[in-house]
Amino acid sequence: MQRTPPKSPLASATNLLSATQFQSDPNLSTGGEHYVSLRNKRKRHEESQSNLDEFKEEMKDFFKSLMSAQQKQLEKNTVTLKEIQRSSSNIENSVAFLTAQNEELKKTITQLQEERKEDKKHIAMLEDKIENMQMDVRKTNLEIKNVPKKPNESKEDLVDMVLNLSRTVGSQIKKEDIKDVFRVRVKKEGIQNPPIIIETSSTLIKNDVLKLCKAFNVRQKTKLCAKHLGLKTHEDTPVFVTEQLTAKAARMFFLARDLVKSNSFKFCWTAYGKVYVRKNENSPIIQIKNETAIQDLRNNK
The missing domain is CATH 3.30.70.330 (RRM (RNA recognition motif) domain)
Structure with missing residues (x-):
């Protein structure tokens, strides 16, 4: 069963407008250059809808392209970040290794310094023994x-x-x-x-x-x-x-005589291979064992 569709309100309004004419109004229904047809609002609406759909599609494509580019960039950044992490891990391992090595070097240096002190004491002791032996030979x-x-x-x-x-x-x-x-x-x-x-x-x-x-x-x-x-x-x-005198004692005797020449001390002599000085008749006798003792006497005069 088919029904006749109802008349559109727009068509009824158009017919009514066509039927009602004023004397002063021009006849717009006739052809010619002054003829203006009524706008088709449905067509404009469809075009707008079509443009909106196209815009939506373009935006979808744009966002897809943007998301794809961002995804690729994110993947690149992820790879780069992993490389940075590996490099950072390697650097941390290297720093840890160098720190441990530095600590070992510090311990070694400290140990060598202690050994050097002990060696200097031992060398000084040996020098004194050799000096005493040479003095004994020359006595x-x-x-x-x-x-x-x-x-x-x-x-x-x-x-x-x-x-x-x-x-x-x-x-x-x-x-x-x-x-x-x-x-x-x-x-x-x-x-x-x-x-x-x-x-x-x-x-x-x-x-x-x-x-x-x-x-x-x-x-x-x-x-x-x-x-x-x-x-x-x-x-x-x-x-x-x-x-x-031994070579060392001769050197000490030479430096001790300089003390007498500079009027810092009045007496200087040797006995049994050893060097002595004295400021005056009432001052204590000082044995000169090394150049450090000479320097101390000069500084304390």
């Missing part, structure tokens, strides 16, 4: 410095010099009391009169000669010189009789 020795050297000098010439010196100062040294006598060989050029070393048979004889030589220089206006050793040439050349 009976005399040294005569600045003696002119004779041409073709022999050991007998040196023995005669020692005996002449003994007679001059009043000592009773005999040839039998001289175990050995020799002139030091020097490698440096320019030293014309190397010292003469006399090995006596006892420390008593050595100390007696030293005491008599000192008394002679104090008592006589003419100090000990070459003629007192029986030399016929360069007779006025001054000579100096001392006990034979």
Whole structure:
């Protein structure tokens, strides 16, 4: 069964408008250039709906494309982040390894420093032992410095010099009391009169000669010189009789004499291979063991 559709309100309104005409109104139903048809609102609505659908589709495509690009970028970022995490993990492991290694190095350095201190103490102890041994070897020795050297000098010439010196100062040294006598060989050029070393048979004889030589220089206006050793040439050349010192003690004696020259100390002497200084008659006697002691005395003067 079919029914006739009801008339559209829009069509009824159009018919009514067509039926009602005013005299002043132009006839718009006729053709010509002034003819204007009624707008089809349904068509415009459909076009708008179509444009909206197209816009929706475009936006969907846009968002799909945007989401796809973001997904790809996210995947790239994820890969990059994983690489960064791996690198960070490697760096942390490296830092941990270096830190552990640094701690080991610190421990090793501390241990080496402690060992170095102990080694220095041990070396100082060994040096003192060697010094004492050298002093013990030299404890009976005399040294005569600045003696002119004779041409073709022999050991007998040196023995005669020692005996002449003994007679001059009043000592009773005999040839039998001289175990050995020799002139030091020097490698440096320019030293014309190397010292003469006399090995006596006892420390008593050595100390007696030293005491008599000192008394002679104090008592006589003419100090000990070459003629007192029986030399016929360069007779006025001054000579100096001392006990034979080790290289270290000789260095300390040299520095100690500088203290006396600077008026910091009044007395400086050696005894049994050791060096001593004293400020005045009432001050304590100070033994010079090393250069540090010299420096301390200079700073505290």
